[in-house]
Amino acid sequence: MKKDYSRFVELSNKGAKEMGYADSGALWRAKYDMPPDEFTKELDRLWDQVRPLYLSLHAYVRMKLHEKYGDVVPANGPIPAHLLGNIWAQDWSNIYPLVKPANADAGYSLTDILKNRKMDAKDMVRTGERFYTSLGFMPLPRTFWERSLFTRPRDREVVCHASAWDVDNVDDLRIKMCIEPKAEDFTTIHHELGHNFYQRAYNQLPFLFRDCANDGFHEAIGDTIALSVTPEYLVKIGFLDKAPDASRDLGLLMSRALEKVAFLPFGLLIDQWRWKVFSGEITPANYNKAWWDLRLKYQGVGPVTARGEDFFDPGAKYHVPANVPYTRYFLADILQFQFHRELSKIAGCKTPLHRCSIYDSKDAGMRLNAMLSLGLSHPWQDALETMTGSRQMDATAIIDYFAPLKTWLDEQVKGKPVGWE
Numbered sequence: 001m002k003k004d005y006s007r008f009v010e011l012s013n014k015g016a017k018e019m020g021y022a023d024s025g026a027l028w029r030a031k032y033d034m035p036p037d038e039f040t041k042e043l044d045r046l047w048d049q050v051r052p053l054y055l056s057l058h059a060y061v062r063m064k065l066h067e068k069y070g071d072v073v074p075a076n077g078p079i080p081a082h083l084l085g086n087i088w089a090q091d092w093s094n095i096y097p098l099v100k101p102a103n104a105d106a107g108y109s110l111t112d113i114l115k116n117r118k119m120d121a122k123d124m125v126r127t128g129e130r131f132y133t134s135l136g137f138m139p140l141p142r143t144f145w146e147r148s149l150f151t152r153p154r155d156r157e158v159v160c161h162a163s164a165w166d167v168d169n170v171d172d173l174r175i176k177m178c179i180e181p182k183a184e185d186f187t188t189i190h191h192e193l194g195h196n197f198y199q200r201a202y203n204q205l206p207f208l209f210r211d212c213a214n215d216g217f218h219e220a221i222g223d224t225i226a227l228s229v230t231p232e233y234l235v236k237i238g239f240l241d242k243a244p245d246a247s248r249d250l251g252l253l254m255s256r257a258l259e260k261v262a263f264l265p266f267g268l269l270i271d272q273w274r275w276k277v278f279s280g281e282i283t284p285a286n287y288n289k290a291w292w293d294l295r296l297k298y299q300g301v302g303p304v305t306a307r308g309e310d311f312f313d314p315g316a317k318y319h320v321p322a323n324v325p326y327t328r329y330f331l332a333d334i335l336q337f338q339f340h341r342e343l344s345k346i347a348g349c350k351t352p353l354h355r356c357s358i359y360d361s362k363d364a365g366m367r368l369n370a371m372l373s374l375g376l377s378h379p380w381q382d383a384l385e386t387m388t389g390s391r392q393m394d395a396t397a398i399i400d401y402f403a404p405l406k407t408w409l410d411e412q413v414k415g416k417p418v419g420w421e
Helices: 002-018 024-032 036-072 093-099 110-116 121-134 142-147 183-201 215-227 231-236 246-279 284-299 327-346 362-372 380-388 396-401 403-412
Strands: 163-166 173-176
Touching (some): 002 024, 024 246, 036 246, 110 183, 121 183, 142 173, 163 183, 246 284, 246 327, 246 403, 362 380
Antiparallel strands (some): 163 173
């Protein structure tokens, strides 16, 4: 694959230059309504905002892994990537049992609730739809229920990875998902429907504007709604009699941090590597070294064994050979918390940010729809201002959201090494 990829880079750059760009990386960055170099600086600024939180999580996880595996995990160096429970070390959720705080039990099992209520796939989707209609959005069209795929077919193989579709760019909305009665799928439904309601919000615009403000927005909307799947929300819809007390919050926050915070540097470095490849700063002779250098710089992880240039480890990430831009996922991780913080204020939420749910707030729904309905007709800065009152992406919302966990993490690693350089 390495030889084919280097040839692809040549051809891609040739096309970009014929369009007036320095290289394909500059072409990608140019779509963000700001000069390509300024966008790169914007990403650096956002990473600087969240890096202290990541460092605290990294130091704590490294300490727990060191206690478990001994010197295989250095006390003050990078974490061996293969011990983080994910092939790319981009999501650390699988090591939650090893690093969870004491008294981390959430106090309920959403999976058990779904099973005890005997909810089938459509019941779960209708519950997700009611979240959006509680905000003032119109119900999904009849064709959504007729044409979507909700369960795994018995007569054929399908790709069960959840996705949302707008087949005619007007109102033929669908999801494709093999739904099971479990907490992960319940939250995913709320996320996927975010795409559908976004697609519908801009469906009256001229065709070329029927898209999101920038490619981070579409992912961020569904994730914003998913952040509202809180214990308080489950109480409002009758799934719980009362929300667990605040003593359970550390477990909830740790679980989410292992997914959201752990992902941030990985979401950033994929395109950092590709942009340097496109610009020629990284050549085929050092593809793999540069890949692991960036993983060390941003993630603080290293390979389990030496990885020479006879390997092409970037190619193991689907988005690299498929040429799918990845910065959108980093931006979505930033934007969803910024959106959630603002909408929670509008909804009049009085609980800590991580317990807020905007369910049943028509005011929050009006603000959300005002942004969604702009589609791609305005620069993303205009759309962001419509939602938040600010024209600048702001990662301090993540810091606010995880503030109780950050305080706890810093207490746990007090006197321990932080960082890996």
